[in-house]
Amino acid sequence: MVTKGDSKLFYFAVGKNIKKYRDLRNYSLQVLGEKVGLTKKTIQRYENGEIKIDMDRLADIAEALGVEVPKLMEGAESFLGVDLSELETIKLPIVGRVSCGNGAMAYEDIEGYEETPKAWLNGGEHFYLRAKGDSMSGARIFDGDLLLIRKQPEVENGEIAAVLIGDEAVLKRVYRHGDQLILQSENANYPPILCPPTEARIIGKLKMNVIKY
Known part of the structure; x- marks a missing residue:
């Protein structure tokens, strides 16, 4: 007990x-x-x-x-x-789409805001994305899960990140091979995605999978 x-x-x-x-x-x-x-x-x-x-x-x-x-x-x-009484929270946007006009990242189609303990954050800007599909199921990330993302332009090899390809933000394990990004799913049914730097942009690192509504 x-x-x-x-x-x-x-x-x-x-x-x-x-x-x-x-x-x-x-x-x-x-x-x-x-x-x-x-x-x-x-x-x-x-x-x-x-x-x-x-x-x-x-x-x-x-x-x-x-x-x-x-x-x-x-x-x-x-x-x-x-103690819960010591816990401060902040509302972070649940972002439906991300755009990068003139090099600046903007959040679009915001579906709402999630109360988030500040203890989960360690500096930097954070936001949420919804997981889509089953390509990351091997990392226990499932369709509809709420993903806390720390906004940053780079991650270490092998870390899971949100990557912008065109207008779509995808969640993948990221590797670099020279200037090329290799985006690896956690599901054997999905082959790696090879992206030159002009076609893909890292927008943030996965901090945690919070909850599925």
Whole structure:
């Protein structure tokens, strides 16, 4: 059981994971509640991090969602010892399209804004993109997932980045071969994309896969 002294933020992060997998299974709050013998209001309060959840109950929810308990705790352990009241948040745009006119990057088709803990950010400008398709499924990035991107023009070889090709921002693992970019998917069904520097531009590095609505 998670003890009284543990961080409220731990439960906030666990709740985000519960919602993520509930949405992946297309379960309503009512359906998940019935599977574990709880009201939909209790499930909602778990997801919002409003109440603590012990490990036995978390195991029941994991079983109902068809995942292992560690999946529901991903990213949560790092928040132990941090109190939610100390956490400041900032609203970041969820960007539908990115343009680069006159060398300046602009966000377009903004679908909304996501409250984001400042603790997740370490300087620089950040924004969100939605994952599209299954080309990065091997990195546990799925269609519709919300991706936190740090705006920057370069990444290290092998890092996952948002790359602008024409008017489309794609998420790929990036390698350089001379001046050429090699964009590698995390799905064997998709071959590498070779791009000369005039056809592709790195716009940001993936910081984390936050949640799927």
